[in-house]
Amino acid sequence: MKAKPRLSTELENALEKWAEESLAGIGVFRAKTPDFEKWKEKTIESLRSVYSDETIAMFLSTKDDRKIEKPDGFARITGSCGDTMEIFLKIDNGIITDCSFQTDGCNPSKAAGGMVAKIVKGEKINESKKLTPQVLLNALGGLPKEHEHCAALAIDTLKKALKSLEKSRRRKDSHTSVDDGIDYR
């Protein structure tokens, strides 16, 4: 019997598409596999046995895995696993008006980047600096131990991108004496 849907129809459809693409990646195609639907269900079941609905929903649906042209803040970090995360920030008057990410990493790193963007958008710079891997892990409904470093990579990259704002602020300051009243510490 087919499992009861746990996500919105749109996300359940995206999950099925993800499963079909994953199966195609290992050479299992609908046209050539009589019990393809079973394979698909098994693939979805095994994903669900490892990741929370929050993590699955985020990596399937985030629209923030994109580049921001001329960002105010930017950082790129390659983690110990060899995967790279980039974070882009747009700032206005001390508020993060836009945040996006790009990664060549695993699905949890995509979920972590998407969740970071969701959390910090509209947030003050100083508040965003307080974000920790644990807060991110909670928002993702947890990650398996062996993927907790993916959340840490997203947070480290965010912190570095926030730090890069100080450099652009110093560059600005060398051209103007106007104080914008924002505490960048």
Ligand code: FES
């Ligand atoms: S970021 Fe490298 S395994 Fe997740």
